[in-house]
Amino acid sequence: MCPSDAGERRRVALEGRRRRAATCCALLWLAAAAGCGGLSAPQFRLNMEDIIRETPDKDPDEFRITGREREQVRQGLLEEMRREKDPQKIEQLEANFGAALDAGTEEVLKLKRDKIKKLKILNTALVALFGTPDEPYVFPESGLDIKKIRLAAGPAQTVNSNVRRGLYRQHCVHCHGISGDGAGPTAVFLNPYPRDYRQGKFKFKSTEFAAKPTDADLLHTLTEGIPGTAMPSFKLLPLDEREALVEYVKYLSMRGEVELAMARYLFVDEEDLELSRSTLVEFLAESAESWSSAAEHVVRPQTQPAHVAATDPAEKARLLAESIERGRKLFAGEKAACVKCHGPTGLGDSEDKLYDDWNKDKDPEKFGAEAATWVLPRQQLRPRNLRLGIYRGGRRPLDLFRRIYTGIYGGPMPGAGPSPGREATLSEEEIWSVVDYIRSLPYEGQVAVPPPRQLTQRSRQSGSLP
């Protein structure tokens, strides 16, 4: 073989390889660019699972599109789009079922005309009232601040060095999900699960049992985090960013409540929903009112524990000891009946069949195969172990007073204070005593641990141990 030939061939091969590498790079770059551009905007997911769980006697498929129907809808849309010859739109519709429903053709609607129509109405009404995750919108009747919501909504980005947007997707979406359903990608690993905002129920707040939390309450949770759960503190976020997130949580919660009310109206009551402004506002008004009036329902103790007012240290100690003793009796007694769940030792080990409102209807036996589709399987609720000194809703005596006075909304913890239609089970003084007792529980062991006397005596008798 002639060497110049070999050299020539090598040169050509190299040239070819270089050109191919350059083409590959360019193609990869284009693919990446196209991939970014082709991502469809996220949509709020319709919450039909709550309706399914509320009506266990009905067929779940009455409230949602089944896999077969989904495929038929998709095929119908594809057929239509093929006629349109618009591949980009096909991709978008495939990725985005909410939009696909909106764009549903006549043939598709014939499949399950009634059900799909209802879902379409529900989706349209919600988009009209609240917009989409990227383009949120609120009616003035909601009382929400759209400026704050816009700061928290949309994709995470820094506009300039001072303004950050998309805060919810940066900090919260991982656990709480794009729809605020508490079913983000990390949710399944957590105990307790992240809060699902869509029922409008919040546990740790300063207001009466079923009242909404105030803005200050949500801000407190965001700032201090919830020790004992996976919710971390966001104390170092600037105040305006935290306030924007609070507003966005309210927005998601309000959207979820309206959605549930509308879904019940359409699917359970089987009423017709007229898509007019006045009808939509009617659905919105109830939730908006409950949020805007939250501050009127703040619980403020009228009294203080006696030992707080005392000035003489000896007197203070005596009153505190008395209060703790009173609290101990109440804790174990019939009237307050704390031991029923929290146990005689306060370890929270007396009741093991408790569920919160988000889990109580998730009975796998009742739902069978349906239960296998749940993103978050049923999770038990443990009564608080009061000896750890970890208080989810705040450790101030005032916080503990409110937990006992109002109970915990969404959980089995009942309130001891008065509530509509029910007398108070404990007086304020008694609640303060229970607070004092509970606060003393984590530190009870400071007095030396008593030796296991029985064992010692028995072993002495048998003489097996020195």
Next chain:
Amino acid sequence: MNKFWCLLFLAVPVLGVAAFAWAPGAGYWLPRDISDHGWQIDHLFYFVLTLTGAVFVATELALFWFAWKYDGRTNMQPVRFTHGSHDVEVLWTLAPAATLVFIAIYQMNAWADVKMRQPDVPVLAEVTARQFEWRIRYPGADGRFDTLDDVHVVNDLHVPVDRDILITLKSQDVLHSFFLPNLRIKQDAVPGMKIPVWFRARDVGEFDLVCAELCGWGHYKMKGRLTVQSASAFQQWLAETAAAQEATQEPEVEESE
């Protein structure tokens, strides 16, 4: 080898040195040191940087020179193979070994200051790392931990200035790392261990407390604030925080920041 590639090799030490010459002036350098012992850490850093920098530049220059001089296109000398040189091998084994032994001895004092010579002061605070925050506990008025008057805060570490500060570091879940860049303190928090950390801050102000161990997807969230303040301001802050924690009534004016 092509002259272009030779010059590209030469660009590595040139640009490398240029980057290090430019960075301090442009603000991309070590954060301000406010600690008493930090100079030792910085000194060791500069020492090792100079040493490795010199070796790096020398190696890169040698690489360039060889590539330039023995270009296959212009160099018609046949290649000569050797089976190595015993003397050279002894040299390049002993020289780095001696350097490493020297560094190991040279840094002993800095290590002892940071890890062994624990100041004889009571523990100021207990810092518990967890995904993804710093839970901080002060002993309160009685000076003892695990009593009712312990003061609990989150992500907000306050310390008095010009005092020996002793902190107990714990982790609730996974490995974290307690990093105070301005104090040249970096200590892993290990689940199941109580690790003492001490330092002395010279300047008042607010500084970063960050996690320096990838601890999960929310690692970036794990940012706290270190506030160094005068002893009286610190005592006042501690007393106010303790009082707020004992609240039985909502404070008159809502907290604003």
